[in-house]
Amino acid sequence: MKNMNTELTAEWLLSNDDYLILCHRYPDGDTIGSAFALCRALIALGKNAAVICSDLIPSKYAYIYDNLNLPVFKEKNIIAVDVADPKLLGMLEEEYGGKVDLCIDHHGSNLKYAKRLLLDPKAAATGEIIYRLIPAMGVSIDKKMAEALFTAIVTDTGCFRYGNTTPETMRIGAELMSMGVDHEAINREMFDTKSRERMAVEQAVLSTLDYWCGGKCAVMYLTDEMIQKTNANEGDLEGLAPMPKRIEGVKIGITLRQGDEGYKVSVRTNPGIDACQICKKFGGGGHTAASGCFIKGTLSSVKEDLHIAISEVLGE
Numbered sequence: 499m500k501n502m503n504t505e506l507t508a509e510w511l512l513s514n515d516d517y518l519i520l521c522h523r524y525p526d527g528d529t530i531g532s533a534f535a536l537c538r539a540l541i542a543l544g545k546n547a548a549v550i551c552s553d554l555i556p557s558k559y560a561y562i563y564d565n566l567n568l569p570v571f572k573e574k575n576i577i578a579v580d581v582a583d584p585k586l587l588g589m590l591e592e593e594y595g596g597k598v599d600l601c602i603d604h605h606g607s608n609l610k611y612a613k614r615l616l617l618d619p620k621a622a623a624t625g626e627i628i629y630r631l632i633p634a635m636g637v638s639i640d641k642k643m644a645e646a647l648f649t650a651i652v653t654d655t656g657c658f659r660y661g662n663t664t665p666e667t668m669r670i671g672a673e674l675m676s677m678g679v680d681h682e683a684i685n686r687e688m689f690d691t692k693s694r695e696r697m698a699v700e701q702a703v704l705s706t707l708d709y710w711c712g713g714k715c716a717v718m719y720l721t722d723e724m725i726q727k728t729n730a731n732e733g734d735l736e737g738l739a740p741m742p743k744r745i746e747g748v749k750i751g752i753t754l755r756q757g758d759e760g761y762k763v764s765v766r767t768n769p770g771i772d773a774c775q776i777c778k779k780f781g782g783g784g785h786t787a788a789s790g791c792f793i794k795g796t797l798s799s800v801k802e803d804l805h806i807a808i809s810e811v812l813g814e
């Protein structure tokens with residue numbers, strides 16, 4: 499594994515071609531926005547580039563990938579963006595997990611699985627790293643790239659609210675706005691507009707809310723059956739994870755989502771508790787305030803495993 503900086507990465511991208519860019523599963527605004535901004539920049543250079551993801555990209559992100567004519571080519575170089583662990587490639591792991599030529603990421607927990615790694619754990623979003631990379635390749639950021647990068651940054655910072663937001667994040671946001679990004683429309687689409695299916699999911703998921711450790715931990719879950727009943731699509735299920743930690747007195751918020759033979763666990767914490775430490779116990783990772791892991795078992799066994807781990811962390 500070779501550690502890269504922006505200049506070295508730009509040089510490598512300029513001297514190669516035929517890039518396949520991979521997003522992480524359960525794609526969010528950062529992985530999608532970063533991937534398409536980079537893809538558009540490479541195409542602007544006359545390179546072949548395309549983006550793939552193991553899961554469907556939610557339609558609310560359509561403005562990020564519309565009007566993009568992807569060339570037909572055989573990939574020679576694999577790039578993963580915002581992917582800390584090859585497991586997060588989902589169904590693409592088997593084919594590409596061991597073949598990633600370049601990983602661009604901001605997760606301190608990155609497993610350093612790629613041949614080259616451009617990592618900045620201080621960046622609030624991978625989109626910040628791509629924002630610096632595109633001009634280093636000699637490409638000027640156009641409006642579509644700016645919209646994609648703005649989306650990457652607002653989604654990973656909760657619209658510049660979370661602790662990962664730095665003065666640099668705000669400066670980049672301001673620069674992107676001056677490039678013509680319609681911040682109001684993007685923020686409305688990302689944070690305000692909710693489908694009826696989404697409202698039904700929130701209603702269902704909130705009805706499962708449970709409190710542990712004297713109310714310092716709030717837990718809720720989402721099963722396949724609930725998803726079916728509410729007729730929700732992948733886009734309707736995004737952004738549920740921060741909900742439990744918003745409750746007064748809660749230090750740790752946990753959201754469980756049913757998966758194959760177990761549950762995907764999203765942990766969100768308020769200052770003073772390291773979510774990454776909790777998830778590492780179960781083979782996962784992420785950031786201090788937002789991390790994830792996968793635990794095998796039934797709903798009740800997964801809850802029990804978590805309850806024990808959380809009680810230890812909270813010293814109860």
Ligand SMILES: [Mn+2]
Pocket residue numbers: 528529580604622623624654
């Ligand atoms: Mn990210």
